[in-house]
Amino acid sequence: xxxxxxxxxxxxxxxxxxxxxxxxxxxxxxxxxxxxxxxxxxxxxxxxxxxxxxxxxxxxxxxxxxxxxxxxxxxxxxxxxxxxxxxxxxxxxxxxxxxxxxxxxxxxxxxxxxxxxxxxxxxxxxxxxxxxxxxxxxxxxxxxxxxxxxxxxxxxxxxxxxxxxxxxxxxxxxxxxxxxxxxxxxxxxxx
Numbered sequence: 001x002x003x004x005x006x007x008x009x010x011x012x013x014x015x016x017x018x019x020x021x022x023x024x025x026x027x028x029x030x031x032x033x034x035x036x037x038x039x040x041x042x043x044x045x046x047x048x049x050x051x052x053x054x055x056x057x058x059x060x061x062x063x064x065x066x067x068x069x070x071x072x073x074x075x076x077x078x079x080x081x082x083x084x085x086x087x088x089x090x091x092x093x094x095x096x097x098x099x100x101x102x103x104x105x106x107x108x109x110x111x112x113x114x115x116x117x118x119x120x121x122x123x124x125x126x127x128x129x130x131x132x133x134x135x136x137x138x139x140x141x142x143x144x145x146x147x148x149x150x151x152x153x154x155x156x157x158x159x160x161x162x163x164x165x166x167x168x169x170x171x172x173x174x175x176x177x178x179x180x181x182x183x184x185x186x187x188x189x190x191x
Contacts, residue, residue, distance in 0.1 A: 007062035007112070010051050013083050015065075018054060032067055032096070036086030041099045044086075048100040052107025064112045064158060066100040068093055068144040069120035073136060078125040085120055090143035097144055101153050115160035117142060117167065117179055126161040130172045134165040142188070149190045157190055
């Protein structure tokens with residue numbers, strides 16, 4: 001692109017960097033969980049369009065959202081406990097993420113699927129160190145990525161600071177050729 005790329009975490013719910021404490025209006029938006037629980041794709045689109053409009057108005061053209069983690073562990077301290085997942089059902093996660101992405105694209109903002117290859121099953125906060133999901137991760141956590149990449153609507157993918165010995169016995173996902181190159185690029189087809 002011929003423009004500067006500027007990104008922010010503005011998921012909705014608790015995870016929003018543009019808020020009154022940083023000089024922005026208090027335009028609270030629902031969390032992914034609230035949107036998923038309501039199961040109204042038009043409402044998800046509308047909430048996401050409000051976020052995209054706010055970002056576009058302030059010259060921000062990448063949102064580090066939506067979270068496509070499947071909520072397989074609702075007690076997860078960084079996903080489930082913070083209401084950052086649309087659902088424990090990968091089909092519902094995919095549908096709501098699709099609406100979220102469409103709203104952002106319609107608003108001129110790129111999106112980022114996260115946290116690949118899945119952070120919904122973790123039992124620890126990966127912001128505090130690499131989290132081992134070897135015994136908790138499930139292949140269904142890849143389904144939203146497969147569907148959305150297959151549809152050609154994915155702009156960016158953010159990797160997770162998780163370790164899964166079943167995917168790579170030596171490296172965390174972010175540093176793993178087996179996860180990033182083999183699984184995400186070759187198997188799933190994200191270019």
